[in-house]
Amino acid sequence: MTALMIQGAGSNVGKSLLVAGLCRAARRRGLRVAPFKPQNMSNNAAVTVDGGEIGRAQALQALACGLEPVSDMNPVLLKPETDVGAQVVVQGKRLTTTQAREYRTLKPQLLARVLESFHRLRASHDLVIVEGAGSPAEVNLRAGDIANMGFACAAHVPVVLVGDIDRGGVIAQIVGTRAVLPPGDNAMIAGFLINKFRGDVSLFDDGYALIADRTGWPGFGVLPYFPGAVRLPAEDALDLPRRARGQGVRVVCLALSRIANFDDLDPLGQEPGVDLTLLGPGEAIPGDADLVILPGTKSTRGDLAFLRAQGWDVDLAAHVRRGGHVLGICGGYQMLGRVIRDPLGIEGAPGETPGLGLLDVATEMTVDKRLTRVAATCVATGADMQGYEIHIGRTEGADRARPFAHVDGAPEGAVSADGRIMGSYLHGIFAGDGFRRAFLQGFGVAGGGLSYGAVVEQTLDALADHMETHLDVPGLLALAR
DSSP states (O other): OOOEEEESSSSTSSSHHHHHHHHHHHHHHOOEEEESOOOEEEEEEOOOTSOEEEEEHHHHHHHHHTOOOOOGGEEEEEEESSSSSSEEEETEEEEEEEEHHHHHHHHHHHHHHHHHHHHHHHHHSSEEEEEOOOOOGGGOOOOOOOOHHHHHHHHHHOOOEEEGGGGSOOOHHHHHHHSSOHHHHHTTTTEEEEEHHHHHGGGGHHHHHHHHHHHHEEEEEEEEOGGGGSSSOOSSGGGOOEEEOOOOEEEEEEEEEEOOOOGGGGHHHTOOTEEEEETTEEEEEEEEEEEEOOOEEEEEEHHHHHHHHHTHHHHHHHHHHHEEEEEEHHHHHHHHHSSSETTTTTSSSSEEEEOOOOSSSEEEEEEEEEEEEEEEEEEEOOEEEEEEEEEEEEEEEEGGGGSSEEEEEEEEEETTTTTEEEOOOOOGGGGGGHHHHHHHHHTOOOOOOHHHHHHHHHHHHHHHHHHHHHHHHHHHHHTTT
């Protein structure tokens, strides 16, 4: 038993969740198991213990394994900056920024790095569970592939193909994949399973048998929809709930076009005392909002233009006049200042963009990226925080004299003179129960007994139980080689 790969018959079929559940199931069997994703595309990243960055889903999968995340778990991470361009992170460190067409020529050079990371993980664990990206049915992308069958064939890892019945057309998804794949790729597929079923599973018995007959692949079960998924950190912004209705403080977060590290919101969305809204394009900031959050972004100047195009700059000014509070995190913090300068064109065309002017600070983009886990103390609440920084740019100005927090005794972030506008580079701080409760008390929320970390652990256990009940998990694990 060394490795098994989960690939999807389409995007967003639930691969990340299935890998997390299998990782927890294998761990409970006493196996030393690790997750691996050769190539990921996400602006929701986690800082690793070795000072790199990987996709947030792999960090959750590492937690399911009882491991600290390391860069080898996701050796190639693509962070979109525009519709056709992305930052390329290799083994945790930024390599370059490239256009989609140029990346196709770069991919073959990255396979060696991908295999290097995979072999290191395999050498130190009993089992590696691999997650594909997108779908192997995109055979137009097969040349130079490192994410799906290109990796599976190079590393000799058997594949289980997952179909999403919730979208409809699952028979065509799987049978169609069998039809378009070349023989060598089809030979790597050891079976299939169906995900996200709602209702009476027995109603799909004939469809399940048809898939097995048309493909010749064995089935490993039909997994009913897992409602607990909303309690786990999401990697794709499309998976974020648009409204989490609690009773208490009204928090609104702006859904920027390149929103990044949005798992900052997850703990707030589960607090009973918080009514959280992720505000979409074209929607006005509600007049009864208590706190507006400007989240992280992979393109600060680009998303500042997007923000203004929605009229949110006007709404924010009115919100502040009404006495509302604003919290900017990372790129959102940079937007709150007077100006954002990018003389080297790191995030796009060189130039500068006026900020929102809600904080007396200015930001200049720099080549160096700061990637670090931090322990800090919030100035306003006195509460200790655990978080991480993952950003480029330096921010300075008069409001830095009133820091949001102290990190190793040094000031971090900025706060306006009236205390209602706050900016910080620290991600992940709301996951800490003590800080989150202290922060919300400032808005009149008494703070319940939510232990966010415990909820995530309990949900991972429930996910593994769910899969053990409905899938042939022993059979799946027995495929590994």
